[in-house]
Amino acid sequence: MITLKEVKNKKDLKAFVKFPFTLYKDCEYWTPPIISQEMNTFNKNENPVFQDAEAQLFLAYKNNAIVGRIAAITNNLEIQDQNIKKMRFGWFDFIDDLEVSKILLDKVAEIGKSKNLEYTEGPVGFSNLDKVGVMTEGFESTTPMVTWYNHAYYVKHYEAAGYEIEKSYSESRFPFENVKPEIF
Template structure:
């Protein structure tokens, strides 16, 4: 017998956050989140996304044992500004039991119907900066910090519940030795002269901050044409600045500005924290910080987290300027592997940017939808 319980107490929320630690305790590839950060994600006082979104969290029990979880999410900016009557869901984890997954999805679908929404889609987060997609290929590689990982049986559960594929994503990687400077060295000099642009170098986090709001504005502009894009609000910018920028080595943040100091392109790369997070097993204290700081300083793998180019400068080779900057930084730090976070398979512009580096697609993931 499956029973569903809505999360209403702190202990319920802790059980929700910690459930995957049990489900993936024997996995070499799952990367634990930081428990305190996950708890803050669902704290309405901490996370400003709740100014424009809401969530209800559910736990599934079988014979008294916790066997699944799901977050049912409504992003009201998406619903009202895009007139997209979509019920989101994420943080969807479950044992290999179809009754469990269907019972959890039924909670999501019921909420969606109560609002007269037309479909439900997941797994997704609150916004475009959250994790996305269920892994369908490439289970034998460690998951980057900014993605979800799951058991191979997950996709079957979506299909059995009447869901169809909505979006497809790929993740790729390439050895740094694939990066040949002749592909961009001369080009970036010509592009800088032609468009009167220059790259900014940072050595301290406080140097980045004056440009951070401009970066989020440019992120909104450069990604606006992608499907289901939801813009970042001003209050969310402050939250993301505090949450992410201190994590990132300032030399891994690259900005390109025009002659009037307007931001025309940016890229954010992060050290690979996955192995550090596995050692931490969800806990920052007493020694978790040490693992994070060691990875920040010494990781030989980097994750390309975000890259954005102003629409007026797209297809003009501006990415060559960014790559030239990273080439020098990575060479100096002895970087061995470059990894890209999930990218929509139909985002051909972004795939063109990377083609010279001969990337290998090592994982695919999808979101699933169901009409209500």
């Protein structure tokens, strides 16, 4: 059985931030975030985004072990000023268990409905300038700039939940020849 717990204190927040370290511990391509920076992202006293946004963080547990996480995000400026009635979600990580991803996404949808929002979108951050999207290929290379790294199985979880691709991004790597490192 999967249970959800809302993050309400610093101990839970640290568990939320550190979950990917367990999930990706054997993945040489995952680039870990800076823990203190991630902690500050969700600190209402440190991050000015909370003047116009709200976030509820959830951890999913199975047999007393964390098996998933998600941030349910409301960008109030987007809703009020642009009349875009969407519930955002991000920091969405989970083991390869459809029940886990479903319960997390269902929680975000439930919060969105309670706020009279029309749809959910993600994974995204607090604004359109944050990381966005899901990797669908390139799992054998390091984390791209514009998105979070994820396991290949994430794609089937989004499909099972009925999510569709809204935008596609492409990121390329190419060698520079005759580059002078001292300039950069």
